[in-house]
Amino acid sequence: GNSVTQMEGPVTLSEEAFLTINCTYTATGYPSLFWYVQYPGEGLQLLLKATKADDKGSNKGFEATYRKETTSFHLEKGSVQVSDSAVYFCALRLEYSGGGADGLTFGKGTHLIIQP
Amino acid sequence: DARVTQTPRDKVTEMGQEVTMRCQPILGHNTVFWYRQTMKQGLELLAYFRNRAPLDDSGMPKDRFSAEMPDATLATLKIQPSEPRDSAVYFCASGLFTTAAGTQYFGPGTRLTVL
Numbered sequence: 001g002n003s004v005t006q007m008e009g010p011v012t013l014s015e016e017a018f019l020t021i022n023c024t025y026t027a028t029g030y031p032s033l034f035w036y037v038q039y040p041g042e043g044l045q046l047l048l049k050a051t052k053a054d055d056k057g058s059n060k061g062f063e064a065t066y067r068k069e070t071t072s073f074h075l076e077k078g079s080v081q082v083s084d085s086a087v088y089f090c091a092l093r094l095e096y097s098g099g100g101a102d103g104l105t106f107g108k109g110t111h112l113i114i115q116p
Numbered sequence: 117d118a119r120v121t122q123t124p125r126d127k128v129t130e131m132g133q134e135v136t137m138r139c140q141p142i143l144g145h146n147t148v149f150w151y152r153q154t155m156k157q158g159l160e161l162l163a164y165f166r167n168r169a170p171l172d173d174s175g176m177p178k179d180r181f182s183a184e185m186p187d188a189t190l191a192t193l194k195i196q197p198s199e200p201r202d203s204a205v206y207f208c209a210s211g212l213f214t215t216a217a218g219t220q221y222f223g224p225g226t227r228l229t230v231l
Contacts, residue, residue, distance in 0.1 A: 102172070
């Protein structure tokens with residue numbers, strides 16, 4: 001079956017520190033990979049995505065590269081801010097030709113706390 | 117700015133009662149998903165619809181849960197009878213999947229507490 005494994009945290013960093021949140025996956029096919037962010041009391045928002053090997057997704061200073069050889073999609077940011085404090089979810093989805101897709105398979109989420 | 121809407125936002129009920137959660141997907145989206153979030157299990161896919169037809173509900177307890185799309189603007193998730201273990205946040209998401217890697221847009225969730 002499909003699964004996603006990510007560090008659960010909490011991860012506590014100081015403002016302007018470098019961030020890495022590890023994510024690895026197992027999939028029966030060739031998935032698209034996603035990072036979602038959830039702020040307290042809110043739904044999930046798409047942060048970035050990559051649809052094939054070696055693609056790099058980026059948004060708001062965050063980056064992640066689809067590594068097929070290591071089945072990984074680690075999230076990085078060079079300098080975090082207090083406003084980045086949230087829960088981050090790595091997810092995969094199998095896609096089908098013609099535009100069909102399954103639902104997302106999520107990791108457990110990583111709670112990120114950024115201190116001033 | 118189009119958004120997925122969910123009602124109610126919070127629901128407290130007693131064990132054995134029927135619960136109905138509603139979702140209005142973004143206009144024009146052809147796929148609707150229901151997810152459940154708990155501390156123990158994280159985010160789990162319960163069911164999803166494409167063009168209002170159910171495609172997969174294998175994540176849903178069949179004996180008490182049911183999901184329907186009476187029309188393109190409304191998706192419902194019902195629990196009857198509800199149990200304390202159903203306490204969770206239930207998210208609806210919608211997307212337009214005509215090309216690969218279409219984006220799913222999540223609603224704000226319904227927080228269900230079953231006493």
